[in-house]
Amino acid sequence: MATRRSKRNVAVEVEKLEMTPVDLEAAARRSSRNALAPKRLKYSPGNPTPQKKRDDDDEEDEDENSDVEQTSGGYGGLSVYELERLENIRKNQEFLSSINLLQATEELKQLTRPKPSQRGLMRSQAAVKEVLPARKSLRLQNKEAVVLTLPPEPRGNLIYDQSTPLKKPAGPLPMDPINTEEGSKLPSQLLELCSEDLKEEKKDLSLKGYQSALRNMRITEDRVAKVVKDRIFSAAFHPCTSSLLMAAGDKWGKVGLWKMGGDWDDDGVLLFEPHTRPVGCMAFSKANPTHLLSLSYDGSLRCMDVEKAVFDDVYDIDDGLKTFDFLSHDCSTLVVGNWYGEVSIVDRRTRGNSHQSLHLLDSKTLRCVSVHPLQTQYFAVAESLVVSIYDSRCLKKTKSQAVSQLHGHSKSISSAYFSPHTGNRVLTTCMDDHIRIYDTSAVTSECPLMKSIRHDMHTGRWLSKLSAVWDPKREDCFVVGSMARPRRMQVFNENGQPQHSFMDAENLNTVLSVTAFHPTRNALLGGNSSGRLHVFSD
Numbered sequence: 001m002a003t004r005r006s007k008r009n010v011a012v013e014v015e016k017l018e019m020t021p022v023d024l025e026a027a028a029r030r031s032s033r034n035a036l037a038p039k040r041l042k043y044s045p046g047n048p049t050p051q052k053k054r055d056d057d058d059e060e061d062e063d064e065n066s067d068v069e070q071t072s073g074g075y076g077g078l079s080v081y082e083l084e085r086l087e088n089i090r091k092n093q094e095f096l097s098s099i100n101l102l103q104a105t106e107e108l109k110q111l112t113r114p115k116p117s118q119r120g121l122m123r124s125q126a127a128v129k130e131v132l133p134a135r136k137s138l139r140l141q142n143k144e145a146v147v148l149t150l151p152p153e154p155r156g157n158l159i160y161d162q163s164t165p166l167k168k169p170a171g172p173l174p175m176d177p178i179n180t181e182e183g184s185k186l187p188s189q190l191l192e193l194c195s196e197d198l199k200e201e202k203k204d205l206s207l208k209g210y211q212s213a214l215r216n217m218r219i220t221e222d223r224v225a226k227v228v229k230d231r232i233f234s235a236a237f238h239p240c241t242s243s244l245l246m247a248a249g250d251k252w253g254k255v256g257l258w259k260m261g262g263d264w265d266d267d268g269v270l271l272f273e274p275h276t277r278p279v280g281c282m283a284f285s286k287a288n289p290t291h292l293l294s295l296s297y298d299g300s301l302r303c304m305d306v307e308k309a310v311f312d313d314v315y316d317i318d319d320g321l322k323t324f325d326f327l328s329h330d331c332s333t334l335v336v337g338n339w340y341g342e343v344s345i346v347d348r349r350t351r352g353n354s355h356q357s358l359h360l361l362d363s364k365t366l367r368c369v370s371v372h373p374l375q376t377q378y379f380a381v382a383e384s385l386v387v388s389i390y391d392s393r394c395l396k397k398t399k400s401q402a403v404s405q406l407h408g409h410s411k412s413i414s415s416a417y418f419s420p421h422t423g424n425r426v427l428t429t430c431m432d433d434h435i436r437i438y439d440t441s442a443v444t445s446e447c448p449l450m451k452s453i454r455h456d457m458h459t460g461r462w463l464s465k466l467s468a469v470w471d472p473k474r475e476d477c478f479v480v481g482s483m484a485r486p487r488r489m490q491v492f493n494e495n496g497q498p499q500h501s502f503m504d505a506e507n508l509n510t511v512l513s514v515t516a517f518h519p520t521r522n523a524l525l526g527g528n529s530s531g532r533l534h535v536f537s538d
Helices: 002-017 021-036 051-064 066-073 080-098 101-112 188-194 207-215
Strands: 224-226 232-237 245-250 255-259 269-272 279-284 291-296 300-305 310-316 321-326 333-338 342-347 357-360 368-371 378-382 387-391 404-406 413-418 425-430 434-439 449-454 477-481 489-493 498-502 514-517 523-527 532-537
Touching: 188 255, 207 498, 232 514, 232 523, 232 532, 245 279, 245 291, 245 532, 279 321, 291 321, 300 321, 310 333, 310 342, 321 368, 333 368, 378 413, 387 425, 477 514
Parallel strands: 232 279, 368 413
Antiparallel strands: 224 532, 232 245, 245 255, 255 269, 279 291, 291 300, 300 310, 321 333, 333 342, 342 357, 368 378, 378 387, 387 404, 413 425, 425 434, 434 449, 477 489, 489 498, 514 523, 523 532
Protein backbone atom coordinates (compact mmCIF):
# COMPACT_ATOMS: atom_id res chain seq x y z
CA MET A 1 0.00 0.00 0.00
CA ALA A 2 2.82 2.39 0.94
CA THR A 3 4.51 1.62 -2.35
CA ARG A 4 1.41 2.46 -4.37
CA ARG A 5 1.01 5.70 -2.40
CA SER A 6 4.59 6.82 -3.04
CA LYS A 7 4.30 5.96 -6.75
CA ARG A 8 1.13 7.98 -6.96
CA ASN A 9 2.80 10.97 -5.27
CA VAL A 10 5.75 10.81 -7.68
CA ALA A 11 3.39 10.71 -10.64
CA VAL A 12 1.52 13.73 -9.29
CA GLU A 13 4.76 15.68 -8.81
CA VAL A 14 5.92 14.91 -12.37
CA GLU A 15 2.53 16.00 -13.66
CA LYS A 16 2.77 19.26 -11.73
CA LEU A 17 6.19 20.08 -13.20
CA GLU A 18 4.62 19.81 -16.67
CA MET A 19 1.69 22.05 -15.77
CA THR A 20 1.50 25.63 -16.92
CA PRO A 21 1.19 28.50 -14.40
CA VAL A 22 -2.56 28.65 -15.12
CA ASP A 23 -2.98 24.95 -14.35
CA LEU A 24 -0.92 25.37 -11.18
CA GLU A 25 -3.19 28.19 -10.02
CA ALA A 26 -6.29 26.07 -10.60
CA ALA A 27 -4.74 23.15 -8.77
CA ALA A 28 -3.94 25.41 -5.84
CA ARG A 29 -7.60 26.55 -5.66
CA ARG A 30 -8.79 22.93 -5.80
CA SER A 31 -6.34 22.05 -3.03
CA SER A 32 -7.60 24.77 -0.73
CA ARG A 33 -11.24 23.76 -1.39
CA ASN A 34 -10.66 20.09 -0.65
CA ALA A 35 -8.51 20.84 2.36
CA LEU A 36 -11.44 22.55 4.07
CA ALA A 37 -13.71 19.45 3.82
CA PRO A 38 -13.35 17.28 6.94
CA LYS A 39 -12.64 13.59 6.54
CA ARG A 40 -15.26 11.10 7.80
CA LEU A 41 -14.02 8.35 10.07
CA LYS A 42 -15.67 5.02 9.25
CA TYR A 43 -14.46 3.38 12.42
CA SER A 44 -14.53 4.80 15.88
CA PRO A 45 -11.87 3.97 18.47
CA GLY A 46 -14.51 2.06 20.52
CA ASN A 47 -15.30 -0.51 17.78
CA PRO A 48 -12.08 -2.17 16.75
CA THR A 49 -12.14 -4.21 13.57
CA PRO A 50 -9.86 -6.90 12.23
CA GLN A 51 -6.57 -5.74 10.74
CA LYS A 52 -7.38 -6.98 7.23
CA LYS A 53 -10.69 -5.12 7.19
CA ARG A 54 -8.97 -1.87 8.27
CA ASP A 55 -6.41 -2.21 5.50
CA ASP A 56 -9.09 -2.61 2.82
CA ASP A 57 -11.01 0.35 4.16
CA ASP A 58 -7.82 2.46 4.25
CA GLU A 59 -7.32 1.75 0.56
CA GLU A 60 -10.86 2.87 -0.16
CA ASP A 61 -10.23 6.09 1.79
CA GLU A 62 -7.10 6.72 -0.25
CA ASP A 63 -9.06 6.29 -3.48
CA GLU A 64 -11.82 8.62 -2.31
CA ASN A 65 -9.40 11.30 -1.12
CA SER A 66 -6.86 10.93 -3.92
CA ASP A 67 -7.47 14.53 -4.99
CA VAL A 68 -6.42 15.80 -1.58
CA GLU A 69 -3.22 13.79 -1.60
CA GLN A 70 -2.33 14.83 -5.14
CA THR A 71 -2.72 18.51 -4.48
CA SER A 72 -1.50 18.91 -0.92
CA GLY A 73 0.81 15.96 -0.22
CA GLY A 74 3.57 16.72 -2.82
CA TYR A 75 4.08 20.48 -2.31
CA GLY A 76 2.39 21.17 1.01
CA GLY A 77 -0.05 23.72 -0.46
CA LEU A 78 2.62 26.10 -1.89
CA SER A 79 1.45 29.07 -3.93
CA VAL A 80 2.29 29.62 -7.60
CA TYR A 81 4.85 32.28 -6.69
CA GLU A 82 6.65 29.97 -4.30
CA LEU A 83 6.71 27.16 -6.86
CA GLU A 84 8.19 29.47 -9.48
CA ARG A 85 10.78 30.69 -6.93
CA LEU A 86 11.91 27.14 -6.15
CA GLU A 87 12.21 26.40 -9.85
CA ASN A 88 14.34 29.53 -10.37
CA ILE A 89 16.61 28.54 -7.48
CA ARG A 90 17.08 25.08 -9.00
CA LYS A 91 17.95 26.54 -12.42
CA ASN A 92 20.41 29.03 -10.92
CA GLN A 93 22.20 26.29 -9.00
CA GLU A 94 22.44 24.17 -12.15
CA PHE A 95 23.90 27.15 -14.03
CA LEU A 96 26.51 27.92 -11.36
CA SER A 97 27.52 24.29 -11.27
CA SER A 98 27.84 24.14 -15.04
CA ILE A 99 30.33 27.08 -15.17
CA ASN A 100 32.32 25.93 -12.06
CA LEU A 101 31.98 29.35 -10.43
CA LEU A 102 32.91 28.21 -6.91
CA GLN A 103 36.06 26.47 -8.10
CA ALA A 104 37.05 29.51 -10.15
CA THR A 105 36.58 31.75 -7.11
CA GLU A 106 38.95 29.64 -4.99
CA GLU A 107 41.56 29.61 -7.76
CA LEU A 108 41.29 33.40 -8.08
CA LYS A 109 41.89 33.81 -4.34
CA GLN A 110 45.04 31.71 -4.59
CA LEU A 111 46.29 33.82 -7.49
CA THR A 112 45.60 37.19 -5.86
CA ARG A 113 47.07 36.28 -2.47
CA PRO A 114 50.71 37.57 -2.53
CA LYS A 115 53.41 35.07 -1.64
CA PRO A 116 56.64 36.00 0.19
CA SER A 117 59.71 36.45 -1.97
CA GLN A 118 61.72 33.29 -2.60
CA ARG A 119 64.95 35.17 -3.36
CA GLY A 120 67.89 35.03 -0.99
CA LEU A 121 68.43 32.26 1.52
CA MET A 122 66.78 28.98 0.68
CA ARG A 123 64.25 27.55 3.09
CA SER A 124 65.57 24.64 5.13
CA GLN A 125 63.48 21.52 4.79
CA ALA A 126 61.51 20.69 7.89
CA ALA A 127 62.76 17.71 9.84
CA VAL A 128 60.62 14.58 9.66
CA LYS A 129 58.69 14.21 12.89
CA GLU A 130 59.09 10.92 14.70
CA VAL A 131 55.79 9.09 15.14
CA LEU A 132 55.55 7.97 18.76
CA PRO A 133 53.28 5.18 19.95
CA ALA A 134 49.99 6.16 21.56
CA ARG A 135 50.18 6.64 25.31
CA LYS A 136 48.12 4.35 27.53
CA SER A 137 47.39 4.72 31.19
CA LEU A 138 48.57 2.12 33.66
CA ARG A 139 44.96 1.42 34.56
CA LEU A 140 44.15 0.35 31.00
CA GLN A 141 47.25 -1.84 31.00
CA ASN A 142 46.17 -3.49 34.27
CA LYS A 143 49.37 -2.31 35.96
CA GLU A 144 49.88 -0.82 39.38
CA ALA A 145 50.97 2.79 39.71
CA VAL A 146 54.66 3.35 40.37
CA VAL A 147 55.50 5.53 43.38
CA LEU A 148 58.01 8.18 42.32
CA THR A 149 60.26 10.15 44.65
CA LEU A 150 61.35 13.71 43.91
CA PRO A 151 65.07 14.27 43.25
CA PRO A 152 67.03 16.31 45.78
CA GLU A 153 67.18 20.08 45.30
CA PRO A 154 70.26 21.23 43.37
CA ARG A 155 72.96 23.05 45.26
CA GLY A 156 75.47 25.51 43.94
CA ASN A 157 75.52 27.13 40.51
CA LEU A 158 73.53 25.74 37.64
CA ILE A 159 75.52 24.05 34.88
CA TYR A 160 74.46 25.02 31.37
CA ASP A 161 74.47 22.64 28.47
CA GLN A 162 77.84 23.01 26.81
CA SER A 163 76.48 21.86 23.44
CA THR A 164 74.70 25.22 23.03
CA PRO A 165 77.21 27.88 24.17
CA LEU A 166 75.87 31.21 25.32
CA LYS A 167 78.39 33.07 23.15
CA LYS A 168 81.22 32.53 20.71
CA PRO A 169 84.76 32.10 22.06
CA ALA A 170 86.79 35.27 22.54
CA GLY A 171 89.20 36.34 19.86
CA PRO A 172 88.91 36.73 16.08
CA LEU A 173 86.55 34.43 14.19
CA PRO A 174 87.05 33.41 10.55
CA MET A 175 84.67 35.06 8.11
CA ASP A 176 83.27 31.81 6.68
CA PRO A 177 79.77 31.98 5.18
CA ILE A 178 77.48 29.26 6.54
CA ASN A 179 75.26 29.22 3.43
CA THR A 180 78.05 28.17 1.04
CA GLU A 181 80.08 25.02 0.64
CA GLU A 182 82.65 24.35 3.35
CA GLY A 183 86.02 25.80 2.51
CA SER A 184 84.72 28.29 -0.08
CA LYS A 185 86.27 31.76 -0.09
CA LEU A 186 84.62 35.14 -0.05
CA PRO A 187 83.77 36.59 -3.46
CA SER A 188 86.47 38.93 -4.73
CA GLN A 189 83.77 41.44 -5.74
CA LEU A 190 82.87 41.94 -2.06
CA LEU A 191 86.26 43.43 -1.19
CA GLU A 192 86.25 45.54 -4.35
CA LEU A 193 82.83 46.89 -3.49
CA CYS A 194 83.71 47.67 0.12
CA SER A 195 86.99 49.36 -0.93
CA GLU A 196 85.30 51.61 -3.46
CA ASP A 197 86.27 55.28 -3.40
CA LEU A 198 83.41 57.11 -1.76
CA LYS A 199 82.20 60.34 -3.26
CA GLU A 200 80.08 62.54 -1.09
CA GLU A 201 77.13 63.72 -3.14
CA LYS A 202 75.50 66.70 -1.52
CA LYS A 203 71.92 67.05 -2.70
CA ASP A 204 70.49 70.30 -1.41
CA LEU A 205 66.96 69.66 -2.60
CA SER A 206 63.97 71.69 -1.60
CA LEU A 207 61.18 69.92 0.22
CA LYS A 208 59.19 69.62 -3.02
CA GLY A 209 62.23 68.22 -4.84
CA TYR A 210 62.75 65.75 -2.00
CA GLN A 211 59.12 64.62 -2.25
CA SER A 212 59.50 64.14 -5.99
CA ALA A 213 62.60 62.00 -5.43
CA LEU A 214 60.72 59.85 -2.92
CA ARG A 215 57.84 59.29 -5.35
CA ASN A 216 60.29 58.05 -8.00
CA MET A 217 61.56 55.26 -5.72
CA ARG A 218 60.06 51.87 -6.56
CA ILE A 219 60.22 48.28 -5.34
CA THR A 220 60.20 45.24 -7.61
CA GLU A 221 60.32 41.50 -7.11
CA ASP A 222 64.13 41.35 -7.38
CA ARG A 223 64.46 44.01 -4.66
CA VAL A 224 63.12 41.69 -1.95
CA ALA A 225 65.32 38.92 -0.53
CA LYS A 226 65.69 36.76 2.56
CA VAL A 227 69.02 37.91 4.02
CA VAL A 228 68.94 36.24 7.47
CA LYS A 229 66.99 33.29 8.82
CA ASP A 230 65.04 34.92 11.66
CA ARG A 231 63.59 38.24 12.79
CA ILE A 232 65.67 41.28 11.83
CA PHE A 233 66.79 43.44 14.75
CA SER A 234 69.16 45.81 12.91
CA ALA A 235 70.14 46.72 9.35
CA ALA A 236 72.42 49.19 7.56
CA PHE A 237 73.44 50.36 4.09
CA HIS A 238 77.08 50.28 2.97
CA PRO A 239 78.05 53.78 1.72
CA CYS A 240 79.17 52.53 -1.72
CA THR A 241 77.26 53.98 -4.69
CA SER A 242 77.97 51.68 -7.66
CA SER A 243 75.76 48.94 -6.17
CA LEU A 244 73.48 48.56 -3.18
CA LEU A 245 75.17 46.52 -0.44
CA MET A 246 73.21 45.93 2.78
CA ALA A 247 73.75 44.17 6.09
CA ALA A 248 71.17 42.77 8.51
CA GLY A 249 71.37 41.12 11.94
CA ASP A 250 68.78 38.67 13.25
CA LYS A 251 67.49 37.19 16.49
CA TRP A 252 70.05 34.39 16.82
CA GLY A 253 73.28 36.23 16.18
CA LYS A 254 73.53 35.86 12.40
CA VAL A 255 74.73 38.66 10.13
CA GLY A 256 73.78 38.65 6.44
CA LEU A 257 75.27 40.64 3.57
CA TRP A 258 73.23 41.22 0.43
CA LYS A 259 74.42 42.77 -2.80
CA MET A 260 71.25 43.51 -4.73
CA GLY A 261 71.57 41.93 -8.17
CA GLY A 262 74.68 40.00 -7.16
CA ASP A 263 75.53 36.60 -8.66
CA TRP A 264 76.93 35.09 -5.46
CA ASP A 265 75.33 32.14 -3.76
CA ASP A 266 71.65 32.57 -2.85
CA ASP A 267 71.02 35.62 -5.08
CA GLY A 268 73.91 37.65 -3.72
CA VAL A 269 73.41 36.79 -0.02
CA LEU A 270 76.24 35.74 2.33
CA LEU A 271 75.34 34.58 5.84
CA PHE A 272 77.67 34.58 8.86
CA GLU A 273 77.27 33.64 12.52
CA PRO A 274 79.53 35.82 14.71
CA HIS A 275 77.08 36.00 17.65
CA THR A 276 74.56 33.78 19.42
CA ARG A 277 71.92 36.28 20.56
CA PRO A 278 70.03 39.17 18.86
CA VAL A 279 72.20 41.61 16.91
CA GLY A 280 70.72 44.78 18.35
CA CYS A 281 72.88 47.37 16.58
CA MET A 282 75.24 47.55 13.59
CA ALA A 283 76.99 50.26 11.56
CA PHE A 284 79.61 50.56 8.83
CA SER A 285 82.69 52.58 9.74
CA LYS A 286 82.79 55.94 7.96
CA ALA A 287 86.58 56.06 8.20
CA ASN A 288 87.12 52.51 6.89
CA PRO A 289 84.15 51.14 4.89
CA THR A 290 85.58 47.60 4.92
CA HIS A 291 84.64 47.44 8.62
CA LEU A 292 81.17 46.52 9.84
CA LEU A 293 80.65 46.71 13.61
CA SER A 294 77.91 44.56 15.11
CA LEU A 295 76.74 44.37 18.72
CA SER A 296 74.81 41.49 20.28
CA TYR A 297 72.80 40.85 23.42
CA ASP A 298 75.25 38.03 24.23
CA GLY A 299 77.74 40.70 25.38
CA SER A 300 80.02 40.77 22.33
CA LEU A 301 80.90 43.66 20.02
CA ARG A 302 82.75 42.54 16.89
CA CYS A 303 84.16 44.16 13.76
CA MET A 304 83.76 42.37 10.44
CA ASP A 305 86.97 43.12 8.51
CA VAL A 306 86.36 42.19 4.87
CA GLU A 307 90.02 42.76 3.98
CA LYS A 308 91.28 40.31 6.64
CA ALA A 309 88.19 38.06 6.33
CA VAL A 310 87.74 37.87 10.12
CA PHE A 311 85.39 39.06 12.85
CA ASP A 312 87.67 40.88 15.28
CA ASP A 313 86.80 41.01 18.96
CA VAL A 314 86.33 44.70 19.92
CA TYR A 315 84.53 44.61 23.28
CA ASP A 316 83.23 41.80 25.44
CA ILE A 317 81.26 41.47 28.69
CA ASP A 318 79.22 38.64 30.19
CA ASP A 319 75.94 39.64 28.52
CA GLY A 320 73.47 42.47 28.00
CA LEU A 321 74.98 44.82 25.39
CA LYS A 322 72.28 46.92 23.75
CA THR A 323 73.56 49.82 21.62
CA PHE A 324 76.66 51.75 20.49
CA ASP A 325 77.74 54.79 18.47
CA PHE A 326 81.03 56.24 17.23
CA LEU A 327 82.42 58.82 19.65
CA SER A 328 85.06 60.19 17.24
CA HIS A 329 85.14 61.08 13.55
CA ASP A 330 87.78 58.43 12.81
CA CYS A 331 85.50 55.79 14.42
CA SER A 332 88.29 54.63 16.73
CA THR A 333 86.38 55.43 19.94
CA LEU A 334 82.94 54.10 20.83
CA VAL A 335 80.32 54.71 23.46
CA VAL A 336 78.57 51.42 24.28
CA GLY A 337 75.42 50.99 26.38
CA ASN A 338 74.05 47.88 28.06
CA TRP A 339 70.71 46.77 29.52
CA TYR A 340 71.85 47.55 33.06
CA GLY A 341 72.06 51.34 32.62
CA GLU A 342 75.82 51.51 32.08
CA VAL A 343 77.84 53.12 29.29
CA SER A 344 81.38 52.15 28.41
CA ILE A 345 83.99 54.19 26.57
CA VAL A 346 85.86 51.79 24.30
CA ASP A 347 89.06 52.69 22.41
CA ARG A 348 89.69 50.32 19.52
CA ARG A 349 93.35 51.34 19.30
CA THR A 350 94.19 49.72 22.63
CA ARG A 351 94.91 46.02 23.00
CA GLY A 352 92.37 43.63 24.38
CA ASN A 353 88.60 43.70 24.34
CA SER A 354 87.89 45.70 27.50
CA HIS A 355 86.62 49.22 28.06
CA GLN A 356 88.57 52.34 28.82
CA SER A 357 86.04 53.52 31.43
CA LEU A 358 82.65 52.37 32.78
CA HIS A 359 79.90 54.68 34.03
CA LEU A 360 76.55 53.94 35.69
CA LEU A 361 73.83 56.30 34.42
CA ASP A 362 70.37 54.78 34.95
CA SER A 363 70.08 51.67 37.08
CA LYS A 364 66.75 50.70 35.43
CA THR A 365 67.44 50.47 31.74
CA LEU A 366 69.20 51.99 28.74
CA ARG A 367 68.02 51.46 25.17
CA CYS A 368 69.81 53.81 22.80
CA VAL A 369 72.86 56.11 22.58
CA SER A 370 73.48 58.73 19.90
CA VAL A 371 76.53 60.99 19.53
CA HIS A 372 76.28 64.62 18.41
CA PRO A 373 77.60 64.86 14.80
CA LEU A 374 79.66 68.04 15.41
CA GLN A 375 80.24 68.31 19.15
CA THR A 376 81.19 64.69 19.66
CA GLN A 377 81.68 65.10 23.40
CA TYR A 378 77.88 65.13 23.75
CA PHE A 379 75.81 61.96 23.46
CA ALA A 380 72.10 61.37 24.06
CA VAL A 381 70.88 58.38 26.07
CA ALA A 382 67.33 56.97 25.98
CA GLU A 383 66.71 56.01 29.60
CA SER A 384 63.54 54.81 31.34
CA LEU A 385 61.22 57.85 30.94
CA VAL A 386 63.57 60.63 29.87
CA VAL A 387 66.27 61.31 27.29
CA SER A 388 69.44 62.70 28.85
CA ILE A 389 72.36 64.39 27.14
CA TYR A 390 75.75 63.80 28.76
CA ASP A 391 79.22 65.24 28.29
CA SER A 392 81.77 62.44 27.92
CA ARG A 393 84.43 64.67 29.50
CA CYS A 394 82.46 64.97 32.76
CA LEU A 395 81.35 61.40 33.34
CA LYS A 396 81.72 59.75 36.73
CA LYS A 397 81.55 56.14 37.78
CA THR A 398 78.15 56.74 39.37
CA LYS A 399 75.66 59.59 39.49
CA SER A 400 76.87 61.44 36.43
CA GLN A 401 75.01 64.70 35.90
CA ALA A 402 73.28 65.25 32.56
CA VAL A 403 73.84 68.59 30.86
CA SER A 404 70.31 68.49 29.40
CA GLN A 405 67.15 66.41 29.59
CA LEU A 406 64.21 65.92 27.22
CA HIS A 407 60.96 65.42 29.14
CA GLY A 408 57.42 64.58 28.09
CA HIS A 409 57.50 60.79 27.65
CA SER A 410 54.99 58.73 29.62
CA LYS A 411 56.27 55.22 28.73
CA SER A 412 59.54 53.54 27.82
CA ILE A 413 61.60 55.18 25.06
CA SER A 414 62.69 53.00 22.17
CA SER A 415 65.24 55.31 20.55
CA ALA A 416 66.69 58.84 20.49
CA TYR A 417 68.89 60.19 17.66
CA PHE A 418 70.62 63.50 16.94
CA SER A 419 69.92 64.97 13.51
CA PRO A 420 72.72 63.87 11.12
CA HIS A 421 74.23 67.19 9.98
CA THR A 422 74.01 69.79 12.76
CA GLY A 423 72.63 67.94 15.77
CA ASN A 424 70.08 70.74 16.28
CA ARG A 425 67.26 68.20 16.63
CA VAL A 426 66.72 65.03 18.62
CA LEU A 427 64.20 62.50 17.31
CA THR A 428 62.65 60.18 19.91
CA THR A 429 60.31 57.19 19.61
CA CYS A 430 58.21 56.25 22.64
CA MET A 431 55.86 53.41 23.49
CA ASP A 432 53.16 55.95 24.37
CA ASP A 433 52.41 56.04 20.61
CA HIS A 434 54.21 59.30 19.92
CA ILE A 435 57.23 60.44 17.91
CA ARG A 436 58.77 63.64 19.28
CA ILE A 437 61.23 66.20 17.89
CA TYR A 438 63.19 68.39 20.33
CA ASP A 439 65.16 71.55 19.65
CA THR A 440 68.79 70.98 20.75
CA SER A 441 70.38 73.89 18.90
CA ALA A 442 71.30 75.20 22.33
CA VAL A 443 72.19 72.49 24.84
CA THR A 444 70.43 73.87 27.91
CA SER A 445 69.16 72.17 31.05
CA GLU A 446 65.79 71.43 29.37
CA CYS A 447 65.50 71.47 25.59
CA PRO A 448 62.04 72.47 24.30
CA LEU A 449 59.68 70.14 22.49
CA MET A 450 59.05 71.19 18.88
CA LYS A 451 56.56 68.63 17.61
CA SER A 452 54.75 65.50 18.77
CA ILE A 453 53.37 63.09 16.14
CA ARG A 454 50.81 60.39 16.91
CA HIS A 455 51.97 56.95 15.65
CA ASP A 456 50.90 53.41 16.54
CA MET A 457 53.80 51.57 18.26
CA HIS A 458 51.99 48.40 19.40
CA THR A 459 53.94 45.79 17.45
CA GLY A 460 53.48 42.95 19.95
CA ARG A 461 56.07 40.49 21.16
CA TRP A 462 56.81 38.84 17.79
CA LEU A 463 57.87 41.99 15.91
CA SER A 464 60.83 44.27 16.47
CA LYS A 465 59.98 47.64 17.97
CA LEU A 466 59.40 50.54 15.61
CA SER A 467 62.02 53.30 15.68
CA ALA A 468 62.02 56.55 13.72
CA VAL A 469 65.42 57.26 12.10
CA TRP A 470 66.72 60.28 10.23
CA ASP A 471 67.45 60.35 6.53
CA PRO A 472 71.26 60.96 6.58
CA LYS A 473 70.96 63.09 3.42
CA ARG A 474 68.73 65.65 5.14
CA GLU A 475 68.44 67.46 8.41
CA ASP A 476 64.67 67.67 8.66
CA CYS A 477 63.13 64.35 7.48
CA PHE A 478 62.88 60.87 8.95
CA VAL A 479 61.32 57.47 8.20
CA VAL A 480 59.44 55.00 10.40
CA GLY A 481 57.66 51.68 9.89
CA SER A 482 53.91 51.42 10.31
CA MET A 483 51.26 49.05 11.61
CA ALA A 484 48.61 50.46 9.24
CA ARG A 485 47.12 48.52 6.34
CA PRO A 486 48.05 48.33 3.57
CA ARG A 487 51.60 47.89 4.91
CA ARG A 488 53.92 50.85 4.41
CA MET A 489 56.90 52.94 5.48
CA GLN A 490 56.20 56.59 6.15
CA VAL A 491 58.40 59.67 5.78
CA PHE A 492 57.73 62.84 7.82
CA ASN A 493 59.44 66.17 8.18
CA GLU A 494 60.26 67.83 11.49
CA ASN A 495 56.96 69.76 11.43
CA GLY A 496 55.00 66.51 11.48
CA GLN A 497 53.85 66.76 7.86
CA PRO A 498 53.83 63.42 5.98
CA GLN A 499 56.05 63.54 2.90
CA HIS A 500 55.48 60.13 1.33
CA SER A 501 54.25 56.60 2.10
CA PHE A 502 56.10 53.71 0.50
CA MET A 503 53.52 51.06 -0.44
CA ASP A 504 53.25 48.25 -2.96
CA ALA A 505 50.40 45.73 -3.07
CA GLU A 506 52.45 42.99 -4.75
CA ASN A 507 55.87 43.24 -3.07
CA LEU A 508 55.12 44.75 0.34
CA ASN A 509 52.59 42.99 2.58
CA THR A 510 54.39 42.81 5.93
CA VAL A 511 55.34 45.10 8.81
CA LEU A 512 58.81 46.59 8.27
CA SER A 513 59.99 47.39 11.78
CA VAL A 514 63.65 48.17 10.94
CA THR A 515 64.24 50.97 8.42
CA ALA A 516 67.30 52.80 7.07
CA PHE A 517 68.09 55.28 4.29
CA HIS A 518 71.19 55.08 2.11
CA PRO A 519 73.69 57.81 3.10
CA THR A 520 73.99 59.24 -0.45
CA ARG A 521 71.68 57.44 -2.91
CA ASN A 522 67.90 57.52 -3.12
CA ALA A 523 67.36 54.11 -1.54
CA LEU A 524 65.43 52.91 1.49
CA LEU A 525 65.41 49.47 3.13
CA GLY A 526 62.95 47.86 5.50
CA GLY A 527 63.43 44.62 7.44
CA ASN A 528 60.67 42.33 8.70
CA SER A 529 60.29 39.50 11.21
CA SER A 530 61.03 36.71 8.71
CA GLY A 531 64.52 37.94 7.79
CA ARG A 532 63.63 39.69 4.52
CA LEU A 533 64.83 43.07 3.31
CA HIS A 534 62.57 45.20 1.09
CA VAL A 535 64.32 47.95 -0.89
CA PHE A 536 62.81 51.01 -2.60
CA SER A 537 65.19 52.80 -4.94
CA ASP A 538 65.20 54.98 -8.04
